[in-house]
Amino acid sequence: MSQVRIITVDGPSGSGKGTISQRVAEHLGWHFLDSGAIYRVLGVMVDREDISIDSVDKIAELARNMPLSFSGEQAMLAGEDVTGEIRTETAGNRASKVAVIPEVRSALLEWQQKYAKPPGLVADGRDMGTVVFPQAQVKIFLTASPEERAKRRYKQLKEKGLGVNLARLIEEIRERDERDSKRTVAPLQAAEGALTLDSTQLSIDEVYGQVMRKVHETFADLSGN
Numbered sequence: 006m007s008q009v010r011i012i013t014v015d016g017p018s019g020s021g022k023g024t025i026s027q028r029v030a031e032h033l034g035w036h037f038l039d040s041g042a043i044y045r046v047l048g049v050m051v052d053r054e055d056i057s058i059d060s061v062d063k064i065a066e067l068a069r070n071m072p073l074s075f076s077g078e079q080a081m082l083a084g085e086d087v088t089g090e091i092r093t094e095t096a097g098n099r100a101s102k103v104a105v106i107p108e109v110r111s112a113l114l115e116w117q118q119k120y121a122k123p124p125g126l127v128a129d130g131r132d133m134g135t136v137v138f139p140q141a142q143v144k145i146f147l148t149a150s151p152e153e154r155a156k157r158r159y160k161q162l163k164e165k166g167l168g169v170n171l172a173r174l175i176e177e178i179r180e181r182d183e184r185d186s187k188r189t190v191a192p193l194q195a196a197e198g199a200l201t202l203d204s205t206q207l208s209i210d211e212v213y214g215q216v217m218r219k220v221h222e223t224f225a226d227l228s229g230n
C-alpha cells in the first residue's frame with residue numbers, strides 16, 4: 006500500500022504557518038491538522054480545573070482523555086465551542102508550558118498521527134516533520150524575525166478588537182520561542198531535509214508560491230498551481 010501523502014509546516018508562532026498550511030490544505034482538498042490547537046485546549050483545561058503546572062501525572066491523564074474534536078476551524082471540548090478561548094496570548098503561553106511535558110507529548114502522539122488519511126494531510130506545528138510525521142514527503146520550516154511576528158500578531162489581535170501592547174507582545178514571543186526551542190523533548194527545529202523559508206520580507210502569496218512549487222516538484226502528478 007502506498008504511503009499517505011503528508012506535508013508538514015513547522016515554525017514559531019506568527020511565522021504565517023497556520024495561514025499557509027490551511028491554504029495549502031484547502032487548495033489540495035487534503036486534511037488539515039492544527040496541532041497547536043490541541044496544546045492550547047489542554048492548557049485551557051488545566052487552567053479551568055486549576056491544576057498546578059507541576060502536576061505532570063494529572064496533566065498527562067487529561068491529555069489522554071481529552072474530549073476534543075474539531076469541526077472545520079472550530080475546536081469543540083465536550084460539545085462546547087472553545088475556539089475563541091484558545092486563541093488568546095494567555096492560552097498560547099499556557100499551551101507552551103504544558104507542551105514541555107514529555108508524558109503529554111507522548112499521550113498526544115497517536116491522536117495526531119490518526120490525521121494521516123488519504124488523499125493527504127497538511128500538518129501545522131512545531132514537531133510535525135521531526136517527531137509526529139518523520140515520513141512526510143514535504144517538510145517546510147517557516148520562520149520570521151521576532152519583531153515581525155509580534156507585529157503580525159499585534160495586527161491580528163487589534164483587528165479582533167483586543168487591547169495589546171506591542172513591546173509586551175515581543176517579550177512574550179521571545180519567551181515562548183525560548184521555551185519551545187530549548188525543551189528537551191521535540192524542541193522547535195527544522196527537520197532534516199526541510200525547506201526553510203524566512204517570511205520576514207515575504208508576503209503570504211510569495212510564501213505560498215514557494216511552498217506550492219515544492220509540493221508540485223515532490224508530487225508531480227498533482228495538477229493545477
Ligand code: C5P
Nearest residue numbers: 018040041042044100101104130131132
Ligand atoms: O502553534 P500555536 O501557537 O497554536 O501553538 C501553541 C503552543 O503549543 C506552542 O507555543 C508550542 O509550545 C505548543 N506546540 C507544540 N507542538 C506542536 C504545536 C504546538 O509544542 N506541534
